[in-house]
Amino acid sequence: MITKNDLTEYFFQGIKSKHDMRIGVEHEKFILNKNSLMPITYDEKNGIKDILQKFVSLGWTPSYDDNEETIIALKKGKEAITLEPGGQIELSGAPLDNLHETCEETTNHLMEVKSLSEEFNFILLGMGVEPNLTVDDFPWMPKQRYSIMKKYMMQVGTLGHHMMKRTCTNQVNIDxxxxxxxxxxxxxxxxxxxxxxxxxxxxxxxxxSISKYKSLRSHFWHHTDQDRTGLIPFVFNKGFNFEKYTDYALNVPMYFVTRKNKYIDMTKYTFKDYLEGRSTDIKYEVTIKDWEDHLTTLFPQARLKQYLEIRSMDACNWDLICSQPAFWIGILYDTEIMDSVKNICEGWTKEDREYLNKNVPVQGLQTEFKSKKIINLAQEFYELSKKGLIKRERLSKNGEFDETIHMKGLEDNLQNGCSPADCLINKFNTTWGRSTKPIYKELIF
Known part of the structure; x- marks a missing residue:
């Protein structure tokens, strides 16, 4: 019989030795019909299902939802390809030793997907929100999980469906x-x-059109589901530990449990209800797999599983996908650099973090904070991250480059004082003639 101690022990089992800490990346992208620039549906000719079946012929192993016809995911080694609710494709990368390996994995994945684009007549786009389409333009993927989430989102927020179907993110996993x-x-x-x-x-x-946000995706998240999103301020409380995160997760409403490939709606209950036998119409015995599944349905800006995951970044184009893990690894995999960052953040309060979380999606790098602009802090953290990467001394296969090579796109942006959104807005107002159509020529993978 599973107890709360077992659930907390799950996090302890994620502890790695310092020499075994790895890097994981997850990146999503929109897949659109090359001619219509509309999302590709699951069952249409040359649609999502046909594309996934092509991957199977290339050596990927399929996973099915509730029958042997509905492919919803693929696996090869420790890499996985999954479907997001509106047909976005996500690569969940393998845990790898260094940024050269993660960037090579990303490149190989994008090249493999692009190699199918002529046959299946699609383009790939890496942005936080698809720039032209409405929420109703996107289909729903035939996953039982999403059927439950789709219904529940209508009860707890106003923009949950927009988050599910109109957005893409890139995430970094840290040991x-x-x-x-x-x-x-x-x-x-x-x-x-x-x-x-x-x-x-x-x-x-x-x-x-230009919205009032630099990160519209972040705005969608602010109006998705307050029970399972946000900044989880208890992490800063004295005494925070694995058990306290367990307590948090126990008290978040569930989405589902799975039995024999069937998803059972559990949205009436918290995991604590389920653990303590109060889910009276559900008679299953609690398993660690139930807990693992539940942890994937919590969506704070950073979350804990058997590793840590940062979730606050928009999806970006090719030159910045590798900069995203580089920024975090340079800071979080060196104790001296971590101490330097801690010193900068010393005294930041819950209210400070909430201020940033609210204002940065609107004002971006120009957000005023403690007598500075965020661009100044960003440049400071970039320099520390770069120093951390140099100290790691992880060289490319030919021995020519250290990991700072993967910060080049980020470095160029920060030197110019702009984010990808700032660059896009400038192009929209000048060379693009207030049109977003050039995006589908200039910014696709």
Whole structure:
């Protein structure tokens, strides 16, 4: 019989030695019909299902939803390709040793998907929000999980469907080597999450026009589901540990449990209800797999599983996908650099973090904070991250480059004082003639 201690022990089992800490990246992209620029549906000719079946012929192993016909995911080694609710495709990368390997993995994945684009007549776009389409333009993917989420989102927020179907993100997964290390990294992630939002903001358009946001995607998240999103301020409380995160997760409403490939709606109950036998119409015995599944349905800006995951960044184009993990690894995998960042963030309050989380999606790098602009802090953190990467001394295969090579796109942006969103807005107002259509020529993968 599973107990609360077992659920907390799950996090302890994620502890790695300092020599075994790895890097994981997850990146999403829109897949659109090359001619109509509309999302591709699941069952149409040359649609999502046909594309996934082509991957199977290339050596990927399929996963099915509720039958042997509906492919919803693919696996090869420790890499996985999954479907987001509106047909966005996500690569969940393998845990790798260095940024050269993660960038090579990203390149190989994008090249493999692009190699199918002529046959299946699609383009790939990496942005935080698709710049022209409405929420109703996107289909729903045939996943039982999303059927439950779709219904529940209508009850708890106003923009949940927009988040599910209109957005893409890139995420970075970070290991911890002790409970204390987890606490330090978690707090730094939550202090810097808005800085990263500003640096990589890449969703300024809404249905063909400039919105009032640099990261419209972040705005959608603010209106999705308050029970499971946001800044989880208890992480900064004295005494925070694995058990306290367990307490948090126990009290968040569930989405589902799975049995024999069937998803059972559990939205009436918290995991605590389920654990303590109060889900009277559900008679299943609680499993660790139920807990693992539940943890994937919590969506704070940074979250804990058997590793830490930063979730605050818009999806970006090719040259910045590798900069996103580089920024975080340079800071979080060197204790001296972590201490330097902690010193900068010393005294930041819950109200400070909430201010940044609210204002950065609108003003981006120009957000005023403590007598500075975020661009100044971003440049400061960039320099520290770069120093951390140099200290790691991880060289490319030919021995020519260290990991700072993957910061080049980010460095150029910060030197120019702009985010991807700022660059897009400038092009929209000048060379693009107030049109978003050039995006589908200039910014596709």
């Amino acid at each position: 911890y080597c002790s409970e204390d290390d987890m606490i330090d990294k978690f707090r730094l992630m939550l202090n810097l999450e808005s800085i990263a939002t500003a640096i990589f903001s890449n969703s300024p358009f809404d249905q063909g």
